[in-house]
Amino acid sequence: MGVAELDDSRQIVSPEQPAINTTRLLNYYRDETDVVLHIGDIAYAVGYAATWEEFFDQVQSVAANVPYMVCIGNHERDFPGSNGLFNGTDSGGECGVPHERRFPMPRPALDQAWYGFDYGSAHFVLMSTEHFFYPGSPQYQFLETHLKAVDRTRTPWLIFAGHRPMYIDSTNYDIPAGDQTVARELRKYVEPLLNEYRVDVAFWGHHHSYQRTCPVYQEHCTEGATTHIVIGMAGKGLSKNVFAQRPSWIEYLDYEHWDCRGSLPMLLRSPSSISEMTMDGFTILWCSGNRRVTILLYTPPMM
Numbered sequence: 001m002g003v004a005e006l007d008d009s010r011q012i013v014s015p016e017q018p019a020i021n022t023t024r025l026l027n028y029y030r031d032e033t034d035v036v037l038h039i040g041d042i043a044y045a046v047g048y049a050a051t052w053e054e055f056f057d058q059v060q061s062v063a064a065n066v067p068y069m070v071c072i073g074n075h076e077r078d079f080p081g082s083n084g085l086f087n088g089t090d091s092g093g094e095c096g097v098p099h100e101r102r103f104p105m106p107r108p109a110l111d112q113a114w115y116g117f118d119y120g121s122a123h124f125v126l127m128s129t130e131h132f133f134y135p136g137s138p139q140y141q142f143l144e145t146h147l148k149a150v151d152r153t154r155t156p157w158l159i160f161a162g163h164r165p166m167y168i169d170s171t172n173y174d175i176p177a178g179d180q181t182v183a184r185e186l187r188k189y190v191e192p193l194l195n196e197y198r199v200d201v202a203f204w205g206h207h208h209s210y211q212r213t214c215p216v217y218q219e220h221c222t223e224g225a226t227t228h229i230v231i232g233m234a235g236k237g238l239s240k241n242v243f244a245q246r247p248s249w250i251e252y253l254d255y256e257h258w259d260c261r262g263s264l265p266m267l268l269r270s271p272s273s274i275s276e277m278t279m280d281g282f283t284i285l286w287c288s289g290n291r292r293v294t295i296l297l298y299t300p301p302m303m
Contacts, residue, residue, distance in 0.1 A: 026062045033066050035119050039126070039205045039231075040073020040163030042099065046092030052102060069124070070103045072096055072113040073163035073205060074177070077130040083111075084130050086177045096130075114139050116146050122157035123150045125199075127190070129164035129182065129206075134189055143190065147197040158199045160226070165204035166191060167213050167228040169242045169250050179207055187218065194226045205232040208239040209255040216249040 026036065043055035062068065074090040076099040081087070084096075096111060105126075106115045113128040125146060133139050150158055166186040170179035194202060195217050211230035214221035232239070238255045246253060 020058070023058050023062070026059070030062055030065055033062075035067045035069060035124075036062065037124070037126075037161055037203060038068065038070045039161045039203055040071055040129075041075045041205060041232075042070060042073070042103075044075050045094065045098065046075060046090070047094055048092070049098070052098055056102075067119070068103075069117070069126070070099070070105065071126040071161060071163060072099055072128050072130055074130055077113070077128070078177075085132055086130060088177060108138075108142060112138060112142075114142055116150075118155055121155055122159055123155035124159045124161065125150075127160070127162040129162045129186070133186070140189065143193055147193055147199070150197065152198075158197065160194060160199045160202040162186075162202075162204060164206045165211075165228070165230050166202060167211075167216060167219075167247075167249060168204070168207050168230060169209075169211055169246050169253055170207055170239070171241045171243060191217065191226075198224075199226045201227045201229060204228065204230045206230075208232045209242070209253065211250060211254075212252045213249045214251050219247075219249060221249055 026033070043052050045051035045055070056063070059068070074086065074088065076091055076094060077084055077096040078086045078088045078090040079093055079095045080089065082091075082095040096113065100107075100110065100113070105113075106117060107113060108115065111131075113131060114126060116123060116125040118124075125143065127133065127143060128139060131137075131139050133143070147158075152158070164182045164186070165179065166183055168179045168183050172179040173181060175181050207230055209230060210233050211228075213228040215225040215227050216222060217225040233255075240255045242253060242255065
């Protein structure tokens with residue numbers, strides 16, 4: 001999301017004014033909000049402790065009143081020699097330490113940035129795309145065991161989240177950390193778990209846009225499969241590196257607006273944080289035979 005001051009008076013890094021708009025909307029809907037998911041690229045502090053302080057000032061009124069659940073992204077974790085999946089310098093040397101100390105999530109252990117929790121009728125599972133997620137890794141073993149153990153009679157909704165997207169319309173094929181390179185690995189190793197354990201919806205960030213897929217498995221629209229939502233437009237500059245012709249599994253894409261919010265039964269709206277006009281919306285319902293059905297609420301022309 002990033003940080004910004006109303007008058008730039010304490011700004012250390014470049015201000016991200018839309019982050020203020022997102023925070024204002026969170027405050028406005030605070031009494032109607034049950035839980036906040038912030039899935040990576042939290043403050044873009046990249047080594048500056050003062051920026052973390054600015055960020056917490058910015059979100060305090062929300063995070064002090066609503067569960068504020070986070071997962072780690074490249075700008076919190078990645079650095080050479082840090083035993084992560086990628087060796088870029090995106091964290092500015094933080095190596096995940098400030099993120100882990102400032103956000104005491106129910107993780108299995110230090111530097112194991114994955115966990116699950118119940119909230120109401122939903123169970124949430126958050127992974128780290130910055131750590132190894134291949135079969136045999138501690139994270140993969142956790143995900144497999146945890147997803148298998150979810151009691152769908154207690155929490156019929158199963159929501160998954162991670163930072164780098166599994167499905168993304170992006171022209172970035174860089175190796176090893178390009179959008180499409182990582183998405184391919186996630187589909188190869190993690191997607192079979194989502195399909196086997198009937199995950200309803202998966203939220204992702206990283207690419208600064210809003211993207212919604214059909215219920216999809218192995219790049220084919222499949223009835224009853226997981227719907228993937230990229231919600232990387234909370235405040236940082238927007239990503240416009242998309243293909244001229246969108247993939248067949250992308251149902252909606254917007255790289256001009258910020259912010260989104262949702263509710264259960266699975267209802268998600270993506271409003272503009274400037275005008276609050278709803279740009280996209282859908283709901284996922286459970287029907288007889290436990291079959292998931294996606295019903296569009298509102299979809300304006302493709303951006």
